[in-house]
Amino acid sequence: MGSHGAEFFLEVDKLRVQLLNNAEATTACQRVGVEVSHRDILTRIENVILGIVSSLSRDKAPVLAVPNRSSWANVSFDSEVGLQMSSGSSVTTIRSDCPSSVTKFAQILKVLSVIYTLVQSNSYATKRDIYYNNTQLFGSQNTVDVIVDDISCMLKISRRSLHVLATSKGLISGDLRYIEEDGTRINCHSSSTAVPVSSNIGGIRNIVSSAKFVLIVEKDATFQRLLDAEFCTKLSPCIIITGKGVPDVNSRLMVRKLWDTLHIPVFALVDADPHGIEIMCIYKYGSVAMSFEAHSLTVPSVMWLGLLPSDIQRLRVPEDTLIPLTKRDESKLNSLLKRPYFPSQPDWQKEVELMRQSKVKAELQSLAAISPDFLTSVYLPNKLRYGGWV
Known part of the structure; x- marks a missing residue:
């Protein structure tokens, strides 16, 4: 991990303590979602x-x-x-x-x-x-x-x-082992290929992990890039999961299961566009359509790691990789700002306003224009070591 490993683990440990405290506070909420006879x-x-x-x-x-x-x-x-x-x-x-x-x-x-x-x-x-x-x-x-x-x-x-x-579309990899309800032993770190997210999350038991954090990845392409770079072993023990875009219920249930069990930080890595922001919001606060099952699907502690609109300016991402906002994008941003959870997220508001003012969006792939391995070798390690999430 290099000379900055201590700072990284210090920040993660602080978050871990906060999550343990929050877990005690939300125990009553979790009971609402218990299975009926x-x-x-x-x-x-x-x-x-x-x-x-x-x-x-x-x-x-x-x-x-x-x-x-x-x-x-x-x-x-x-x-x-x-x-x-x-x-x-x-x-x-x-x-x-x-x-x-x-x-x-x-x-x-x-x-x-x-x-x-x-x-x-x-x-x-x-x-x-x-x-x-x-x-x-x-x-x-x-x-x-x-x-x-x-x-x-x-x-x-x-x-x-x-x-x-429901058949899962999500994938998961990293420092994680567990047993399926039928007794099948799953090792998410046993190969270079990811493991499909279980279709029976409720039946998972005996979760074992030394992961320091969970990283939600919006797109399969970015997820595969992290796999190829052996991200989960080179930086720090961690778990990465993708719902391949808008997440299915099983991917959301899995993130919630990991949060409930491990009490470690959960970060979201999404494109700096309205679609990516909404996907992060679904993991964190849920969706209208599935609001009746929010207690078992949402992870309110999810933190927006990137790609932030402010990162685009800070890193001077090449302009030819940026994409102009469409009318539909602008409409989505206006809709997001009206969501009931945005007033409690002033840093999010600033990022969304910055995107509105700049009138551009960027995919995570745009970081490759800085250098081919910028995402895995520079961007994510620095973000996780020094902070920079909102």
């Missing part, structure tokens, strides 16, 4: 079906009330949790007698039936399995994805508790 899950599904039967017995068209997962009006912000669905959220009514919603009504009942059978038999299925169970009814995989999340929100039960798994 099989009997309770079955009872909640039965209550939905009983409501439908009751309506039919009174010659009324059955309806389903699904919480609206796309409205900012339905979420509140808590700095220790992130975006969470409000108790009095508005709902979308799915009617069985309306041509525009009867198909979705049937799709929800079908998925509820599958989930009931899975829980009852204590077995699991992927969302893809459910789709192929009746492709004609669902029409597309995305339909199943949305309905499973709607049901999870409606029943107030996590997707894992519903015994529905």
Whole structure:
């Protein structure tokens, strides 16, 4: 690590103490996300079906009330949790007698039936399995994805508790070993290739790691570059993970699992553009669509390591590698500044304002214009040793 190793470990140890203190403060929040019993899950599904039967017995068209997962009006912000669905959220009514919603009504009942059978038999299925169970009814995989999340929100039960798994798209590597629920031993540092993020995060046990920090990497290309440079061994024991862009639920669950278990700093390495900033916000504070499960998905301690808009000026990144902001980019920046968590992040506000004023954005790859290995040999080591995150 060179002569500056002591400073790096000192900073990380300070953060570690803060995280341990924060972990004690958020224990009560974590309890909210504990799994419910099989009997309770079955009872909640039965209550939905009983409501439908009751309506039919009174010659009324059955309806389903699904919480609206796309409205900012339905979420509140808590700095220790992130975006969470409000108790009095508005709902979308799915009617069985309306041509525009009867198909979705049937799709929800079908998925509820599958989930009931899975829980009852204590077995699991992927969302893809459910789709192929009746492709004609669902029409597309995305339909199943949305309905499973709607049901999870409606029943107030996590997707894992519903015994529905999703194929992970994320990758993880570094100083980390654990055992899968089926007994498979995983060593994320045993080869130069990354390990796919588990599709059953809740079943992971016996996590062993000497990592000093977790680094969330926005893009697969940057993640692969860190792998090729043997970043996790040359700088410091660490864990790197990517959701390959907008993260899937399993990648977010894995970051949260590592944070809960290891109590080490978590940094985000994203492009200096509106899209990258939003991805970091999803890991840190969550999304509107999944706000009902915020307690198990968000990591409020995530720190923005880079690429910062201020880094572009400070490092004098060559102008020919910078990209002008589009109207859509400007709209996204304005939207970000209105998010309920931005007032608590003055340094973030400054960075976003700087991007608005400069009217340019930059990808992490632009650092290669300074020197081919600038990211891994200079930028990240200096950031982690001397600070520079927000």
